[in-house]
Amino acid sequence: MTSLPQSHASLLNQAHVFLMDMALDSRFKMDACNLDARVEQIALEIARTGTYEHTAQELEFGVQWAWRNSNRCIGRHMWRSLKVLDGRGTKDRAGVVQALKEHLDHAWQDGAIQSVITVFPPRKRGNVSHPDPVRIANHQLLRYAGFKQSDGSILGDPHSVDFTRRMLSMGWNPKQRTAHTPLPWSIWIDDVEQAPVDHFAHHPGQFPEVDITHPDHPAIDALGLRWYAIPVISEMALVIGGITYPCAPFNGWYMGTEIAARNFCDPQRYDLLERIGEALGLDTSSTRNLWKDQALITINQAVLHSFDAAGIRMGDHHELGAQFERFCQIENKAGRGVNGDWSWLTSPISGSITPQFHRTFDNTVEAHTNFFYQSSPAEDAAARQSTRESISTGRNADPFHLEAHHETPRCPFGFDRLSEVLTRRPKAWRKAANQS
Ligand code: ARG
Numbered sequence: 471m472t473s474l475p476q477s478h479a480s481l482l483n484q485a486h487v488f489l490m491d492m493a494l495d496s497r498f499k500m501d502a503c504n505l506d507a508r509v510e511q512i513a514l515e516i517a518r519t520g521t522y523e524h525t526a527q528e529l530e531f532g533v534q535w536a537w538r539n540s541n542r543c544i545g546r547h548m549w550r551s552l553k554v555l556d557g558r559g560t561k562d563r564a565g566v567v568q569a570l571k572e573h574l575d576h577a578w579q580d581g582a583i584q585s586v587i588t589v590f591p592p593r594k595r596g597n598v599s600h601p602d603p604v605r606i607a608n609h610q611l612l613r614y615a616g617f618k619q620s621d622g623s624i625l626g627d628p629h630s631v632d633f634t635r636r637m638l639s640m641g642w643n644p645k646q647r648t649a650h651t652p653l654p655w656s657i658w659i660d661d662v663e664q665a666p667v668d669h670f671a672h673h674p675g676q677f678p679e680v681d682i683t684h685p686d687h688p689a690i691d692a693l694g695l696r697w698y699a700i701p702v703i704s705e706m707a708l709v710i711g712g713i714t715y716p717c718a719p720f721n722g723w724y725m726g727t728e729i730a731a732r733n734f735c736d737p738q739r740y741d742l743l744e745r746i747g748e749a750l751g752l753d754t755s756s757t758r759n760l761w762k763d764q765a766l767i768t769i770n771q772a773v774l775h776s777f778d779a780a781g782i783r784m785g786d787h788h789e790l791g792a793q794f795e796r797f798c799q800i801e802n803k804a805g806r807g808v809n810g811d812w813s814w815l816t817s818p819i820s821g822s823i824t825p826q827f828h829r830t831f832d833n834t835v836e837a838h839t840n841f842f843y844q845s846s847p848a849e850d851a852a853a854r855q856s857t858r859e860s861i862s863t864g865r866n867a868d869p870f871h872l873e874a875h876h877e878t879p880r881c882p883f884g885f886d887r888l889s890e891v892l893t894r895r896p897k898a899w900r901k902a903a904n905q906s
Pocket of ligand 1: 703723733
């Protein structure tokens with residue numbers, strides 16, 4: 471083992487730490503013997519092939535553990551309920567579309583939304599210029615387009631403007647352009663951008679939406695607001711035991727504030743606060759009367775009310791805040807820490823009346839198994855192309871630092887602290903390293 475090159479040794483180390491975490495989960499019935507045998511097997515596989523393949527159980531635990539380790543997520547006390555769909559054999563555009571269709575079917579459950587993740591093939595290791603087999607460029611699988619108008623204004627979601635422009639330039643031809651036009655899917659196979667897939671134009675039933683109404687304020691109904699039911703993040707990289715899966719779309723269900731406070735009222739998003747205030751007949755001439763706060767609470771009530779009336783699962787910040795707090799307490803009592811990012815875990819409305827506000831969190835990122843931001847498929851493909859050129863001209867560019875310490879694409883919340891993992895080396899491994 472001590473003769474493994476540094477990158478192999480680092481991968482084995484991450485696999486080992488991951489398996490030690492897995493062995494502590496009684497559902498998987500791994501004793502010390504099983505653990506050692508599996509690590510030994512993985513060491514041989516890495517020595518032979520430069521990588522290793524997860525078993526079905528490792529994939530199941532891995533996605534759940536990656537969710538549990540996601541410092542910014544307030545819903546991860548439910549991590550054991552995440553269901554995995556294995557898409558590692560998917561190779562082409564049609565296969566990806568079929569897998570995403572199945573994903574949405576599994577997730578929807580007639581509104582009783584189930585958390586699901588589909589895992590597409592892992593990134594090939596060893597050769598930085600090797601393309602990723604499957605990538606999805608969309609931020610989420612369900613999302614509204616943002617059309618920049620000739621007068622500079624934006625129709626739809628400003629967050630989607632660049633992506634929408636790219637889809638149009640790739641031949642997307644939406645039937646109509648509204649504030650709520652579902653975006654097509656941008657699938658990349660082996661670094662090649664495929665023609666946009668306008669899935670929802672043909673399967674509108676897979677894009678469930680809710681019209682936003684308020685039980686006491688018909689003026690809110692008249693604003694004609696709506697939002698889709700299932701948030702499916704599709705651009706992040708999943709890392710399990712050091713193996714990167716650059717395409718692994720996952721969904722949970724919404725917490726009301728995400729839609730009502732952030733998507734509707736953030737100034738860089740639909741920016742509706744003033745319109746809501748005016749619709750409610752509030753005096754918006756000064757902030758002193760707290761009309762903004764009143765409008766914000768009212769639209770949050772409306773979103774929760776509308777999802778409830780439609781029978782679609784949605785959390786609220788009181789319920790989820792209390793559940794997450796209980797989770798932290800149970801975990802702490804059992805000697806397991808729960809790391810977290812305070813600014814994300816604390817609700818964007820009424821922060822101080824949720825438990826998270828009154829806690830501090832250690833924001834150290836568990837790097838061996840987690841979800842990470844990454845550069846877009848277009849950026850990655852371009853970087854790989856330039857790497858290929860520089861390799862052929864004899865320069866050693868490594869845009870992803872894959873062979874150094876950074877197996878994972880950039881992560882704005884501290885992935886570079888790989889040392890955190892390295893200090894958690896398994897004992898046997900440390901001994902072997904010291905002897906070398
Ligand atoms: N905040 C994002 C949105 O509003 C969704 C992020 C994931 N949220 C979730 N509840 N799983 O679309």
